Amino acid sequence: MRIGEISKATGIPVETIRYYEKIGLVPEPERQASGYRDYRQSHLDRLLFIKRCRNLDMAQDEIRELIRLADQPDADCSEVDALLARHLSHVRERLQELASLEDTLERLQKACSEGRTVSECGILGGLTSEPAREAPTSNHNHIPGTHHHTPGTR
Incomplete structure (x- = not known):
């Protein structure tokens, strides 16, 4: 299966598949004599696994760890x-x-109340004078898929 086919089958963009290969989440496929990548069922299965994990907002390190653990089917699941x-x-x-x-x-x-001008806008005023105590207190940000890991917790 070529990269376009596996991309269509998984709904994962070609660039993302190549990225997953680059960072080691997906093993590099063998190359055909023509130089095209030759994806197998195992690549499709891995990409679908990664997609399901990403849909659960898991970070790459978490996915990498789950893949490592999945490669040890007889190990304790703790x-x-x-x-x-x-x-x-x-x-x-x-x-x-x-x-x-x-x-x-x-x-x-x-x-903000109706009929006021932008210069009187309570929203804009609040954004320019919002007290520091209103700021988020954690190191997380609001971008899905990003995690702050404290040392030793992985």
């Missing part, structure tokens, strides 16, 4: 459980951050 527990904790933290963000945005939106 490491998989621990990884999922850490990820779930991260998701719960993000939910709290998003709730706080929602509260802040609602307060800003209520600061």
Whole structure:
């Protein structure tokens, strides 16, 4: 199977597939005599696994660890459980951050009343004078798929 075919089958862009190969999440396929990559069912399976993990907002390091663990089918699954527990904790933290963000945005939106000029806009005023205590208190950002890992927690 060529890269365009596997891209279509998985819904993953060609550039992303090449990136996953480059960073070692997907093994490089063999090359045909023509030089084209020759993807196998195992590549398709791996890419679908990665896609499912990304849909769960897992970071590349988490996916890499799950792949490593999946390659040891007879091992104890406690490491998989621990990884999922850490990820779930991260998701719960993000939910709290998003709730706080929602509260802040609602307060800003209520600061504006109809019929006022932009110079009197409570939203813009609130954004320029928002107290520092309203800023997020964690090192997470709001970009999906990004995680802050503290040393030793991976």
